[in-house]
Amino acid sequence: MPKETEPGRRLTARGAAMRGRLIEVAAALIYEKGASRTSLDDVLEKSGASKSQLYHYFADKDALILAVIRWQIERVLALQQPHLAQLDSLEALWRWRDAVLALATAAPGLRGCPLGSLANELAGRFENARSLLAGGFDRWREALEAGLGAMRARGELAGSADPRALALAILAALQGGLLLAKTAQTIEPLEAALEVALEHVARHATRKSARKGGAAAARSSPEPRKP
Amino acid sequence: MPKETEPGRRLTARGAAMRGRLIEVAAALIYEKGASRTSLDDVLEKSGASKSQLYHYFADKDALILAVIRWQIERVLALQQPHLAQLDSLEALWRWRDAVLALATAAPGLRGCPLGSLANELAGRFENARSLLAGGFDRWREALEAGLGAMRARGELAGSADPRALALAILAALQGGLLLAKTAQTIEPLEAALEVALEHVARHATRKSARKGGAAAARSSPEPRKP
DNA sequence: TTTGGACTAGACCATTGAGTCCAATGGCGT
């Protein structure tokens, strides 16, 4: 019985390519329709592959989904990487926010975070998926936390600040903001949520590099507030 | 052609009861399995009704889902009502947080917010559902905002505070916190998110009724922090 | 008491979707 749930197998270059292609296509479809509403036939058609190919590389649909999750985690984290890597000052934190906002605005229709959607749909009924996603969010939080920790170590943040809790709160604000934004079809909630979270970090700053927010001075957001 | 998507129709007491029963059962199933993975047959079986009954009260599955959404909105809002109604002081805000946390901890398995789940699954592909949910979140935000507004009017909050943005941020923190909590299977993220959001409100307080949080003094949460 | 319409039963249908199977084919190491 060959066929593994996991990549650990002999794979020629061609095979790896096909496998990757299936994952990418599946990821895109799942991102827009959700995992349960994405049929294998959909994936097959869009990728030009055949049934047997899919089942040659994945044990079953769940295995494909798991692969998609891994792929999305790497993808999202990679996208955050450049920003998070040097997340070591309040300025950098605000820049990160601007980038996130820009990214959210860019995608047509405010589709939300791939990881958030996946987590919401699968966490409750697919343990393997849940733990995988939990791990993904954990890495994300760690990256954020590392930056915050560095700031504190350098004395930019007060010792009373709790990097872990702060990171968690920022991540939650991002996810919640994205969910509300996608529902209301306006980034206003996302802006407000991030504003509050970062403002809170700024409050713990020792130097006054803090950028006064208050009534929110969103230069980078073209979106007008609802009147 | 009778059969309407909406309730606006002659309904005997018996009919209304049956209809309500179907909605309740569907709501429960959808809450735990998601809308697309809940089959009409599931609903039928659990409610002891027959196909024709379901189709007598609802035009199709989408109509049922819409009804479930309305029901859940009322349900969630009603649950918040007592707290939100007198949300007029920092103390009340912290009590609200404690109640939310307790509620989240109570449900087995940290299932998340019904509205959040619904929104996440449906917002992107079912316009009617999306706008309905957007309306629900809007009412929720309004309730929060009203309390914050009252506080400001009474002079407990600084004039610089923006009730609407604050309410949005709190709601986002709650939703994001719940999502992360359900994924990680620990309320830690929810605690952190709410802590930051409320702490931010407290920062705008004029009197010092603010409860110093900092490294988080969670008296009401039995959950230990991860070591 | 009759009668129209609300309400209930459940067989039936068409489609979709996950997963299986057998038969090729083609690339790569020896």
Added chain:
DNA sequence: ACGCCATTGGACTCAATGGTCTAGTCCAAA
């Protein structure tokens, strides 16, 4: 060259699912 095995094609099975249809039963008002 050759043979093995990764790879590919695609028809086929079987269960689940949304939705339809016919045939009543029950209730309330005229």
